[in-house]
């Protein structure tokens with residue numbers, strides 16, 4: 001076993017984690033940055049191809065308070081306004097900082113203004129990007145380079161964090177495994193920042209990387225921390241469905257729609273958004289939650305596309321325009337057999353982002369001392385529905401704040417690590433390893449199948465269309481799957497044992513699934529991404545947030561009042 | 577077995593913990609036009625043998641660049657290499673140390689635990 005010590009431990013190295021590591025080191029802390037995959041590559045950040053929302057005021061007149069108004073409106077009344085305000089207020093500083101680090105924000109032709117597009121739900125052109133479809137990769141690359149040059153930050157790839165360690169109600173470090181050789185590593189830390197991303201892998205149709213199984217939320221739950229708004233996974237309405245397309249992320253049609261409009265059609269090649277109170281008409285303004293709902297409803301009515309979605313067509317757009325907007329991407333599509341001047345593609349809702357997450361205060365402190373969160377791991381800033389572009393701003397803004405706060409909070413304090421605190425987590429690792437080694441020759445591991453079952457269950461019963469019966473059944477099935485977990489057949493071997501990795505992932509994913517399902521069951525109304533077929537109205541008495549936590553091995557839930565702020569006061573306090 | 581129309585293709589993978597002692601193993605993978613080599617490897621993990629080790633993250637976005645392997649002797653990203661009806665032979669990268677099966681030591685040396693521990697000794 002190996003033991004490491006650090007002032008600040010950052011778990012997950014996407015935009016949030018890398019920013020947090022740099023900010024903490026900037027305050028003089030010694031930082032350890034871990035990722036179960038490769039640093040800067042494993043999560044959503046590098047996959048993002050679209051835009052970052054930020055009120056720069058370079059194109060339209062704009063300021064952070066307008067961005068805040070739009071964010072709160074999209075959030076359907078239940079955003080944590082303090083977190084939303086932080087997101088909108090700090091975003092311009094982060095985006096300009098990234099500009100200084102040469103991330104390469106697209107510029108207007110002929111002048112030096114940063115180009116901005118208007119994404120759905122935004123009242124101004126405020127979404128910046130890197131051409132062509134390179135926003136996330138450029139952010140990841142820039143931060144990887146910066147963090148690599150930051151004194152005080154040690155990076156480790158391939159370190160999968162299994163549990164946080166607590167002593168006397170305080171988080172004092174973590175237990176991890178070096179995936180390539182199975183070595184167990186304990187880490188003593190004065191502060192731990194959870195930046196391990198979201199949970200969309202829980203749903204059958206998703207835009208997730210393989211590392212987005214909800215570890216951040218599960219780690220927080222098991223450490224006794226509160227989660228909030230877990231009933232709100234976001235479904236992106238027009239994820240790519242068919243034909244099979246390789247080399248592009250399934251969210252790719254979003255920027256196509258910003259730039260070129262495109263037409264959303266049902267299986268009869270007719271526009272349908274007007275039936276749901278919106279207009280399409282070649283524009284791209286309808287909110288995500290309503291578009292997802294409309295596509296599912298068209299399919300229910302037998303008017304879906306052949307693969308079960310809707311058609312998206314750019315056949316009316318001249319080829320020169322397609323090429324001017326997307327250059328090499330048009331050839332990549334041709335290689336995939338898709339000629340946009342001729343063919344419509346099929347799109348459908350897919351799980352894309354999680355609005356819920358770790359409940360934090362305005363300094364990104366979780367409800368348990370010593371624990372912080374950043375990025376998609378945080379719940380609250382986006383309420384019941386996120387505006388596009390807000391996730392990357394959130395990752396950078398919250399990462400910077402969490403890193404700074406954590407380092408300041410622990411400066412001059414001592415480590416609280418005790419071996420006894422790590423003992424339960426280490427015992428479980430030993431037990432699972434022993435079970436894996438005892439797997440009979442020829443036995444087929446069951447972890448992958450269980451993952452598939454969970455994804456199908458979550459999609460069918462906890463996905464876009466929820467009912468009391470479906471959710472209740474799902475809760476029972478999730479609990480049964482958790483109970484069966486200790487008996488799943490594993491596979492032998494210490495080195496890169498993906499089956500053991502999957503077993504631990506499942507342990508967390510099932511806890512997240514239970515938190516999402518329980519929260520969805522309790523919210524007996526429809527709001528934003530949470531649509532109940534049996535409670536179709538938005539009910540003002542649910543203008544509250546739901547908190548879940550683990551107590552004595554059971555999930556309990558509690559309703560809490562909304563966090564409201566006065567933007568003018570907030571601005572003064574930030575200036576002070 | 578699947579229905580009769582379901583065409584399968586042979587996918588051969590090299591397995592083992594040591595480059596000098598790898599065994600090949602073949603699987604019949606259901607063929608869907610347009611599928612990638614990674615789709616086939618994920619199918620094998622999900623339906624035939626979950627212990628097959630492969631490294632990947634973004635699955636089809638061609639973003640993470642973690643899925644580099646040899647496909648029929650060429651360096652390819654498994655998630656963008658298309659599987660053809662002829663099938664494919666997949667092996668670990670040639671210029672890297674084999675960790676397990678198709679997984680090689682891709683992490684930069686400054687991000688590796690063994691290097692960190694060695695530097696602290």
Ligand SMILES: Cc1cc2nc3c(=O)[nH]c(=O)nc-3n(C[C@H](O)[C@H](O)[C@H](O)COP(=O)(O)OP(=O)(O)OC[C@H]3O[C@@H](n4cnc5c(N)ncnc54)[C@H](O)[C@@H]3O)c2cc1C
Nearest residue numbers: 012014016036042043044045050051161197375376389392
């Ligand atoms: C395909 C796609 C496209 C998107 N496009 C956009 C867009 O255009 N604009 C926008 O604003 N948002 C977009 N989003 C959302 C946005 O990308 C994410 O919300 C944001 O990048 C999250 O950043 P993060 O740093 O919090 O997490 P991530 O970037 O997901 O990083 C989390 C990291 O934690 C690691 N990790 C997980 N568990 C563990 C563990 N147990 N131990 C160690 N490490 C762990 C993972 O390997 C991963 O590297 C998109 C998301 C996807 C999936």
Ligand code: FES
Nearest residue numbers: 634635641643655
């Ligand atoms: S899996 Fe990410 S590039 Fe292939």
